[in-house]
Amino acid sequence: MYTITVIPGDGIGPEVMGAAMYVLEALNIEFKFQEARAGNDCYHETGTTIPDETIEMAKNSDATLFGAVTTVPGQKSAIITLRKAMGLYANLRPVKSYPGVNSIYSDLDFLIVRENSEGLYSGVEQETEEGATALRVITRKASERISEIAFKQALKLGKTRVTAVHKANVLKKTDGVFRQAFWEIARKYTEMDEYSHMEVDELYVDAAAMFMVQDPHRFQVLVTTNLFGDILSDEGAGLVGGLGMVPSSNIGDNNGLFEPVHGSAPDIAGSGAANPAAMILSTSLMLQFLEEHQEAFKLEQALLKVLKQRKYLTVDLGGTSTTMEMAHAVREILEEC
Structure with a gap:
């Protein structure tokens, strides 16, 4: 039995999480789910965006599923706080085309490995007389660690090229550290x-952004690094149908957290229009993390079949179905397996 901490959040978070949980129930795996709180609604009821109790529950579970939360101005980010507290230093964001989804490219399948613990998201900011400053923290340890994850993921996924993305021509000190650490790990x-067949290269982030459109x-x-990875991941999502189709993994040495990359979309919350695909795909990534590879494959294939059939799709995918109607269709296919 796996103990899974479930953090629905707010906005469309509870809706997509409910859909994913409904689909998970059809798998031949025993789960113990424990629900925890975070986000905007949590803040207004408890005075904090993420209680210590939520962090402890996540730390002590086998994995965590995270829905979506609305940013509270002036308050700490619930998801960044949770990632740091759990030591989740790597953010893995697959950019993958799916059949039946209106995409700029129909055959993409690459992975963005984003450093998750520092960079401009270090949270060290201060006001000045003229405005404000933010401290960009890049350490050798974190840069080596995330580079190692990239090579390990490449081998695991059968990829043959690893590309470092930085701006060391301008950010000479900070990205200089990242670049040097990457090449040391690449040589190693x-x-x-088992890695000798792999190609290794590097690009400045602006060039990478251009090539992602022209020649992905x-x-x-x-x-x-953290901010570059955040921006490039959303650009990648735009190539394959939007944020509603992109899952993510946050992993560390001892734990993992899995979430869709879309926001809380409060404008459609409660309407039943939210696309559950990214949340369902995030649960598939969780199953892979738990080494339940067969069930992860079955789940992804069931979603692919629904997308191909184009009978039960949400509005953003060109259909008229609700969040739960799409989830029902996925579960029906799983139950037939």
Whole structure:
């Protein structure tokens, strides 16, 4: 039995989480779900965006599912706080085309490996007489660690190229550290027999952004710093149907958290219009993390079949179905397996 902490959040978070949980019930795996709180509604009821109790529950579970939360101005980010507290230093964001989804490219399949613990998201800011400053923290340890994750993921996924993305020509000190650490790790790994076939290259982030539009097939695994990874991931999502189709993993040495990359979309909350695909795909990533690879594959294939059939799709995918109607269709296919 796996203990899973479930954080629905607010906005459309509870709706997509409810859909994913409904689908998970059809799998041949025993779960113990424990619900925890975070986000805007939590703040207005408890005075904090993420209680200590939620963090402890997540730390002590086998994995955590996170829906979506609305940002509270002037308050700490619930998801960033949780990632740091759990030591989730790697954010894995697959950019993958799915059949039946209106996309700019129909055949993409690459991975963005984003450093998750520092950079401009270090949270060290201060006001000045002229405005404000933010401290960009880049350490050798974090840069080496995220580069190692990139090579390991490339091998696991059968990829043959790892690309470092940075801006070391301008950010000479901080991205200089990242770039040097990446190439040291690249030399170490490509000297190993199982990695010797891999190509390694690097791009400035502005060039990477351009090539992601013009020639995204050149990419297999990209590794980069926190803010660059955040921006490039959303650009990648735009190539394959939007944020409603992109899941993510946050992993560390001892735990994992899985979430869709879309926001809380309060404007459609409660309407039943939210696309559950990214949340369902995030649960598939969780199953892979738990080494339930067969069930993860079955879940993804069931969603793919629903997308191909185009009978039960939400409005953003060109259909008229509700969130739960789409989830029902996925579950029916799973139950037939």
